[in-house]
Amino acid sequence: MxxxxxxxxxxxxxxxxxxxxxxxxxxxxxxxxxxxxxxxxxxxxxxxxxxxxxxxxxxxxxxxxxxxxxxxxxxxxxxxxxxxxxYKPKRVIGIAREDGASASAPAAAPAVEEAPIEVEADDPEMLMRINMILDENIRPFLDKDGGGIDVLRLQDFTLTVRYKGACGGCPSAVTGTLFAINNLLQSYVDDRLQVVLD
Incomplete structure (x- = not known):
């Protein structure tokens, strides 16, 4: 625990x-x-x-x-x-059977995980490059500050994102970090990109 x-x-x-x-x-x-x-x-x-x-x-x-x-x-x-x-996560306990194999007790209901986000994108290849840049250069730093970022949509060079955790409602995330993300993606992906919050 x-x-x-x-x-x-x-x-x-x-x-x-x-x-x-x-x-x-x-x-x-x-x-x-x-x-x-x-x-x-x-x-x-x-x-x-x-x-x-x-x-x-x-x-x-x-x-x-x-x-x-x-x-x-x-x-x-x-x-x-x-x-x-x-908090004690529920574990499945193995029960030995006579044939030497292991059977599992009925599992408790799985923990609820955040549903995957279906991202609307008019350019899937650009979206893949954007996520790669975010994974390498942005998400690790947001994680250190106790937050994260989800990409929601890519339409007509407008990237819509949503912050989560400590980044949601953080004054620096809404201004400075968003500006930095916008500049990074314009430099490495396409200079027409504009990043906006949902």
Whole structure:
């Protein structure tokens, strides 16, 4: 069971990154933007059940929690840590059979993962190059700050993106980071590209 080793402020004053000493789960990150998005996920439901928590972005190594602007971290930080440290992912237990093979007990319902985003693109090859640039040059840095970015659409040289985790609502992500992404993609992909937020 992972424990929280540190709570790190992010560039977003409303979001903190809770570092873990062991992987929380395997698979894709989970993003809970509201209690509705967390339904069916024990970790998401417990985090968004803490009064004052409005969003959670969960990876194997860290969890970024965004608070309501009227809520102080002093009021919720220990409750968030308790939710994280109480989370016990369900494992399938192997049961030995007489023939020496292993059978598994019925598996618990799988954890809810963020649904893959179907990206609308009028130029799939350009979209592939954009994602490659984002994977190499942008996503690792956003991840370090407790956030991420999804590409939603590429139409007529306009790339529509959405931030998640600490990047959502962060003043520097909305201005400086978006400007940097725009310049990078114009330099390495196509100078007609314009990056906009959803």
């Amino acid at each position: 992972p424990n929280v080793t540190a709570v790190i402020p992010t560039p977003n004053p409303l979001a903190n990154k809770f570092m873990l000493d062991a992987p929380m789960f395997s698979g894709a990150p989970r993003h809970f933007a509201s209690p509705k998005h967390a339904m069916g996920d024990a970790l998401g439901e417990s985090l968004l059940g803490v009064p004052g928590v409005i969003e959670a972005y969960c990876t194997a190594e860290f969890i970024t929690v965004t608070r309501h602007h009227a809520t102080d971290w002093d009021m919720i930080e220990s409750k968030v840590i308790d939710c994280i440290e109480a």
